[in-house]
Amino acid sequence: MGALIHPRLFEHLRNLFPDRITFQRRSATTQDPYGEPVDTWSDIPGYVNLPCAQAPQSAEERQAMQMTVSERVWTVLIPGYLPDITSADRAVLGGVVYDIIAVETDQTHTLTRVRLRE
Numbered sequence: 829m830g831a832l833i834h835p836r837l838f839e840h841l842r843n844l845f846p847d848r849i850t851f852q853r854r855s856a857t858t859q860d861p862y863g864e865p866v867d868t869w870s871d872i873p874g875y876v877n878l879p880c881a882q883a884p885q886s887a888e889e890r891q892a893m894q895m896t897v898s899e900r901v902w903t904v905l906i907p908g909y910l911p912d913i914t915s916a917d918r919a920v921l922g923g924v925v926y927d928i929i930a931v932e933t934d935q936t937h938t939l940t941r942v943r944l945r946e
Contacts, residue, residue, distance in 0.1 A: 845879035849904060849942075850920045851913050869918060880906045882921060885943065900946045901929065909937035919944055 855870040885901045926944035
């Protein structure tokens with residue numbers, strides 16, 4: 829039985845994925861002069877400048893200790909299967925660094941959905 833989605837389908841649908849995303853992994857943790865940890869991040873080979881489509885999922889504002897804290901969550905669709913990306917990594921999209929909340933793939937391994945927190 830053949831696949832329902834041809835592996836090269838996404839090559840012909842470039843306009844559906846107008847953005848580019850890069851995934852990074854913590855490569856080292858050092859300490860600043862005050863003893864606070866400082867993480868160093870490096871691009872993950874093979875996961876740089878991937879085509880994607882970004883859409884807002886939710887936004888929330890909370891009051892905390894006389895401050896307003898806002899949090900936005902984005903969903904990003906990426907053609908292909910990204911088995912090595914985890915919530916311990918981070919993403920850079922449009923020059924903005926995001927924490928990864930979750931990574932999900934479809935059952936045919938043709939699309940990966942990543943939820944990001946700004």
